[in-house]
Amino acid sequence: MYTTKAPRRATKKAARNRKEQFVINADGKKTAVLLSLKHYEKLLEDLHDLAVVAERRAEQPITLEEMKRRLKKNGVL
Secondary structure, rough: EEEEOOOOOHHHHHHHHOEEHHHHOOOEEEEEOOHHHHHHHHHHHHHHHHHHHHOOOOOOOOOOOHHHHHHHHHOOO
């Protein structure tokens, strides 16, 4: 099993923040990736957010005024 650093990303900041390493098999093909725990947790959060969006896709949108009314009713505002 061999590892190699990931190629640079589009921005320098993204490249600094991501420290992925790939696991390469005997044929030189990438078979796995190693991520920092912080990056992994961010990906899980993004995945959860996308799942929520997909679940709510059929819901009718509400106006900003209606949202404010609901938040006030629930004591948030």
